[in-house]
Amino acid sequence: MLVRMDDILKKASAEGYGVPAPNIMDAETFRACLEVARKLRAPIIIDAGEEHADFIGEAARFFERQFPEIPFAVNLDHGSTFEGAVRCIRAGYTSIMVDRSQAPFEQNVSETAELVKIAHAADVSVEAELGHVGQGVSYDEDRDAGLTRVEDAVKYVEKTGVDCLAVAVGTAHGRYVGTPKLDFDRLTAIRKAVSVPLVLHGGSSSGDENLRKAVELGIAKVNLWTDLSNGACDKVKGYLERKEFPSYAGILKLGLSGYKAVLTHYMELFGCVNRI
Ligand SMILES: [Zn+2]
Known part of the structure; x- marks a missing residue:
């Protein structure tokens, strides 16, 4: 069942588990996510880019018929423009992330609030980022610069309606x-101060113990891409080393199996198994 993302996350927050939000690349990775969710009887959030807008609505409707028992949401990951967000709402995403995390606070508030109004009118939920989650390659230099301030988070949620x-x-x-x-x-402190579900970007390589604890302390959604991609690549590398004449079908199949194995691991770690 295709649902709004906040429906999935409110339940996760209330019951104290986390839901993975894997980035997909195409219809096959989309399907792979739902297959894992079905096997584990878990809800799932599909994080897609704006570039997937041309097929996501049709794909979501198709997969809703194939996986009627799985609550899933399709979320625009890191929407950076007004036009892109509206395009994704029209295309059938059930949630958009508005990323103005590098803009000054007031600009972040006003641009996000405007899209909240539009999204809610279309029955689409909104995730937005306050503070800024940077890149791992420059971690030592910019980790501390972007940390979310508790008092800002309270104001932000109130003013934007995210x-x-x-x-x-x-x-x-x-x-x-x-x-x-x-x-x-x-x-x-943020969990105590705001009532909406909390999201953690950059889940990959953060360490199982760190992620388990983050979920325990109130994170309801964990974004994942790099570890899934690495899981797929590792399987393919092994296969290429073993086969003198590998087949394209074999590469795709093994890549997806590696992606699914990593996703399975994180679903178990976040405690969302057997939640539907
Ligand atoms: Zn992110």
């Missing part, structure tokens, strides 16, 4: 250069 808040508490996108250090005190 349904879910992405927070910067020490994670980063992609591979880390340096050791990830999460600010659990900050996360706890």
Whole structure:
């Protein structure tokens, strides 16, 4: 069943588990996510880019018929323009992430609030980021610069009307250069101060123990891409080394199996198994 993302996350927040939001590349990775969700009886959030808008609506309707028992949402990941967000709402995404995390606070508030109004009118939920989750390659230099301030988070949620808040508490996108250090005190304080579900970007390579604890302290959605991609690539590399004449079908099949294995691991870690 295709649902709004906040429906999935409100339940996860209330019951104390996390839901993975894997980035998909195409219809096959979309299907792979739903197959894992069905096997584990878990809800799932499909994170897609604006570039997927040409097929996502049709694909979501198709997969809704194939996987009627799975609650899933399709979320625009890191929507950076007004036009792109509206295009994705029209295309059938059930949630949009509005990323103005590098804009000044007031600009972030006003641009996000405007899209919240539009999204809600179309029955689409909104995630937005306050503070800024940077890149793992520059982790040591910019981890501290972007951390979400608790008092700003309260104001931000109130002024924008967002349904879910992405927070910067020490994670980063992609591979880390340096050791990830999460600010659990900050996360706890934000959790106490705001009522909407919280989102963690940059889940990959953050460490199982860190992620488990983040979920325990109130993170309801964890974004994942790099680890899924690496899981797929590792399987393909092994296959290429073994086969003198590999087949394209074999490469695709193994890549998807690696992607699914990593997603399975994270679903179990976040506690969302057997939740439907
Ligand atoms: Zn992100």
